[in-house]
Amino acid sequence: MKSLADKERLPREIVAMRVAKELPDGAYVNLGIGIPTLVSSFVPEGRTVFYHSESGILNCGPIADEGEEDIDLINAGGQFLQRVGGMSFFDSAEAFAMIRGGHVDVTVLGSHQVSATGDLANWMLPQRGVGNVGGAMDLAAGASGVIVAMEHTDRNGQPKIVEECTFPLTGKGCVYLIVTDLAVIECDGKRLTLKEVAPGWTPEEVQQLTGARLTISPDVKEFEL
C-alpha cells in the first residue's frame, strides 16, 4: 500500500485559490509571506479586494514590472508595487492601528503550527533560539482573526496542526480557518471541524496526518473552488 506521505496533495496555487474564495467583496485584506502572497492572484472575478501592507500602503497595486521598480513603493515582503489610483500612504503606527483596531477585515498568514484552540505559532522555530518577529504578533492580535494558509505537514512529515503548540506562540485563539494542501478546517476556539478534503483524500486519512482531533462535519465535501 502506498503510504500517505507519498500521496498527491494540492499545489500551493490551489490552496491560495481556496483562501481567495473567503475574501468578501470590498474587504480590506492583509496577506502574509509565502502561500498567502499568492492569494491576490486568485480573487474571484467581480469581487474587489483592497490590500493593506504594514509598509504603510492601503489599496496596494499589483507587483511592478521589471525595470519599473520604485524604491518608495514596497509591500511588507519587500516586493515593488505599481502605483494605482486610490492608493493611500501612512506611517507605521497607523499601519498597525488599522490592524489592531479591527479595521482590516481579513488577515491571511502562513504558520509553523496551529493548535486545536486556534493558537498560532508562526514567528520562530525553537531550534533557532531567537528570530525576527516582524508584525506577526500584531496581525494575530487584530480584532478580526486570522486565516492560516499552509502545508498540512512540515518538511519531515510531522503534523502542523497539533493539540497544543510546542513552538513559541504568536497569538492565542486567533485562527478561525485553516486551509492546507489537504483540508479546509474551521476553528471556533474549542474544536477543529473538518469541512473539506483534497480530491482523492478521505477524512480519516486527513485525520491521520493531523496532530489534533478533528470533528468531521456531517456535510464534509471535496475542496470547493
Place this chain on the structure above:
Amino acid sequence: MTSETENPPRQGKVFPSGLAALNGITDGASVLVAGFGGCGIPVKLLRGLAEIGVGNLTLICQGAWPQESGKFGIADLVAGGQVKKIISPLPFLPDNGGPVKELWEAGKLELEIVPQGILAERLRAGGAGIGGVFLPTGVGTRFAEGKEVRQFDGQDHIFEAALKADFALLRAQAADTLGNMVYQGSGRNWNPIMAMAAAVTIAEVDQVRERGGLDPELIITQAIFIDRLVLAS
C-alpha cells in the same frame, strides 16, 4: 571627531554635510533609525556614523537591513563593531542573519526583539508625552512575560513602556527650511513617529525648499519636530 562636526557652518536648520548634521553624537548614544525594508533609509547619515566612528550605540529600527545588497545600512555599522544593542522587530537579515546574528551569537551584541506594532506604539507614546500603553498584542506569548496585564472590555492587555532616544535619523522626500516635511509612498514608514521621539532629530532629504514651498495641507511632519536637515545627494 573632526573639526567639521565641532563647528558646523550652517544656515538655520540646513547643514552642509552629513557629518556636520551629526554634530554632538557621542559614544553610547541611543539612535532611532527610520526605514522599512529597503525604503526611507537615511543612508548618508548612517555612513556619517561610520565615518565619525562613534561606538556603543543603541539603535532602534524596523530592521538591520542594508538598503540594497552593496549599499550601506545598519548591518554595516554592526559589522564595524559600533553597535552595542539593537531594539527591533526584524534585526536579522532574511537569508543567513548577517552580521547581527554573527555578533549576537558571539555575545558581542544585545538584542531586544519587539513586535513591530508594539514598537510603533512605544515610540508614539514616547513622542506624545505618554508613559506607556496597554496593548493586546502578544498576550499569552513570551513577549508578555513579566509585564503588567490589565483587562479592558474583557480582553487582556499588556503594559508597554514608552520609548525615546537621544537622536533620530530620518529620511524624507522634501523639507522646507523650517523643517516641515513630506514623504514618498512607503518611504514615510517610521519617520513621522520617530521624529517625535528623540531629543535631536536629523533628517536627510532629497530637496530643501524655501519657506512656503510646501503645501501646508499636505505636510506630514511638522517643523516643530525637526532640528536639523541635510541634503541626501
